[in-house]
Amino acid sequence: MRFKKKDIDNLQSEGDLNISHRRKAWMKAHIDVETQRWLDLDARYFLHQSLSTPCLNVLSHCEGINLEDLQGRSFMDFHGNNVHQVGFTNRRVIDAVKNQMENLAFCTRRYTNIPAIRLAEKLAQLAPGDLNKVLFAPAGTAAVGMALKLARMATGRFKTISMWDSFHGASLDAISVGGEAIFRKDAGPLLPGTEHVPPPDCYRCLWGCEEGNCTLQCADYIEYVLGKEGDVAAVIAETVRSTSVIPPTGYWKKVRAACDKHGALLILDEIPHCLGRTGRMFTCQHFDVVPDMLIIGKGLGGGIFPLAALIAREALDIAPDRALGHYTHEKNPVACAAASATIECLEEENLLANAENIGNYAMSRLRDMMQHQKIIGAVRGLGLLMGIELVKDRQTKVPASEEAEQVMYGALSRGLNFKVTMGNIITLTPPLTIIEPEMDRALDILDKCIAEVEKQERND
Numbered sequence: 499m500r501f502k503k504k505d506i507d508n509l510q511s512e513g514d515l516n517i518s519h520r521r522k523a524w525m526k527a528h529i530d531v532e533t534q535r536w537l538d539l540d541a542r543y544f545l546h547q548s549l550s551t552p553c554l555n556v557l558s559h560c561e562g563i564n565l566e567d568l569q570g571r572s573f574m575d576f577h578g579n580n581v582h583q584v585g586f587t588n589r590r591v592i593d594a595v596k597n598q599m600e601n602l603a604f605c606t607r608r609y610t611n612i613p614a615i616r617l618a619e620k621l622a623q624l625a626p627g628d629l630n631k632v633l634f635a636p637a638g639t640a641a642v643g644m645a646l647k648l649a650r651m652a653t654g655r656f657k658t659i660s661m662w663d664s665f666h667g668a669s670l671d672a673i674s675v676g677g678e679a680i681f682r683k684d685a686g687p688l689l690p691g692t693e694h695v696p697p698p699d700c701y702r703c704l705w706g707c708e709e710g711n712c713t714l715q716c717a718d719y720i721e722y723v724l725g726k727e728g729d730v731a732a733v734i735a736e737t738v739r740s741t742s743v744i745p746p747t748g749y750w751k752k753v754r755a756a757c758d759k760h761g762a763l764l765i766l767d768e769i770p771h772c773l774g775r776t777g778r779m780f781t782c783q784h785f786d787v788v789p790d791m792l793i794i795g796k797g798l799g800g801g802i803f804p805l806a807a808l809i810a811r812e813a814l815d816i817a818p819d820r821a822l823g824h825y826t827h828e829k830n831p832v833a834c835a836a837a838s839a840t841i842e843c844l845e846e847e848n849l850l851a852n853a854e855n856i857g858n859y860a861m862s863r864l865r866d867m868m869q870h871q872k873i874i875g876a877v878r879g880l881g882l883l884m885g886i887e888l889v890k891d892r893q894t895k896v897p898a899s900e901e902a903e904q905v906m907y908g909a910l911s912r913g914l915n916f917k918v919t920m921g922n923i924i925t926l927t928p929p930l931t932i933i934e935p936e937m938d939r940a941l942d943i944l945d946k947c948i949a950e951v952e953k954q955e956r957n958d
């Protein structure tokens with residue numbers, strides 16, 4: 499099947515697409531016969547879908563910040579689907595998982611278990627404010643679904659306000675509040691009452707604010723819609739979008755106040771940044787705001803087990819006679835043991851401080867890079883969540899999507915793996931265990947690849 503450039507541009511959001519000609523060219527240059535045989539079998543037996551099958555390469559090993567492919571090549575993984583906060587094959591997590599598997603590998607319904615209780619208690623202690631009640635699920639998407647149901651039951655309302663370009667998972671309820679064409683296209687009709695508003699994008703502000711001189715009209719607009727609708731159950735959003743949007747100071751406080759005024763709940767989705775990626779355990783702690791529900795996942799399972807959690811305010815414990823989640827792996831003891839070991843690791847190895855320090859160091863290098871690489875329109879970051887926005891021209895800010903893809907494949911050839919968001923934003927999310935020389939090595943590769951693309955542009 500051939501895809502038109504216009505279609506590809508419209509679909510660029512969550513990650514790089516697997517249908518581009520650059521993908522094909524990279525594979526031709528790097529994939530040997532044996533790997534291709536496995537890739538063909540993969541494509542033969544899995545349903546094809548964007549961002550996934552057909553795949554790029556076959557992995558055989560992962561450890562620390564590195565991936566290794568079948569051909570023995572190593573890649574520093576600055577993507578990791580955001581599950582590898584404590585590094586791949588983290589010893590403490592593996593030992594906890596092994597030990598738990600030997601004792602209680604599953605928890606049949608009607609019973610609970612100590613690893614699940616301990617983890618719920620720990621999360622309630624860590625979470626800000628009165629976010630004290632927990633429900634686990636086997637995926638972030640499922641936790642988002644539980645939050646949407648609880649919001650309906652608690653308020654007696656069904657409408658939501660969420661953001662264009664956001665992602666909350668791939669199920670029908672999650673894509674109804676999500677705002678990405680690649681998930682919504684041809685999937686309708688979606689949930690009713692799901693209003694969308696523009697994200698607080700300081701680089702491309704719809705209200706025309708200058709960067710650093712924000713008037714928070716994006717937050718005022720949410721209050722406006724809340725008032726007009728009058729019966730919105732919840733505002734649901736990613737606290738920080740990976741990494742196209744980091745809201746301006748005061749944004750979440752204003753939205754929080756608007757929710758309170760209009761009787762709507764605030765649900766913050768921190769699934770990819772949990773726990774500690776931004777240098778704080780929870781991202782909302784940067785904005786001094788406490789939501790009514792917080793959703794976490796991904797890294798919670800230590801890069802080994804799928805596990806997500808809904809953490810709700812104590813007062814939202816209102817549905818004892820209804821089922822919010824009822825997932826088979828709701829209190830999986832092995833997943834919970836992995837999560838507790840992950841939190842221990844984050845705390846005892848000071849990984850939050852490391853995320854902040856190495857993140858600050860990387861950001862200062864990226865700002866320097868911006869001085870000599872004209873294609874970089876903006877750099878932004880919070881801890882070890884960093885974005886580099888490539889543009890054709892700093893005045894027009896036209897996204898340099900082709901160039902971003904070129905940089906990505908160039909970096910892959912040199913052993914650095916990362917994701918491209920919205921087509922033109924290089925997104926860097928390494929493990930929080932990373933040390934400065936590793937960050938230097940990655941940024942040197944990036945610098946070289948961007949320089950190559952710039953040089954090519956000048957010569958064209």
Ligand SMILES: Cc1ncc(COP(=O)(O)O)c(C=O)c1O
Binds near residue numbers: 638642768769
């Ligand atoms: C912000 C956000 N919400 C929800 C999800 C869905 O999580 P899962 O893939 O575990 O269902 C993701 C996954 O990428 C995410 O980034």
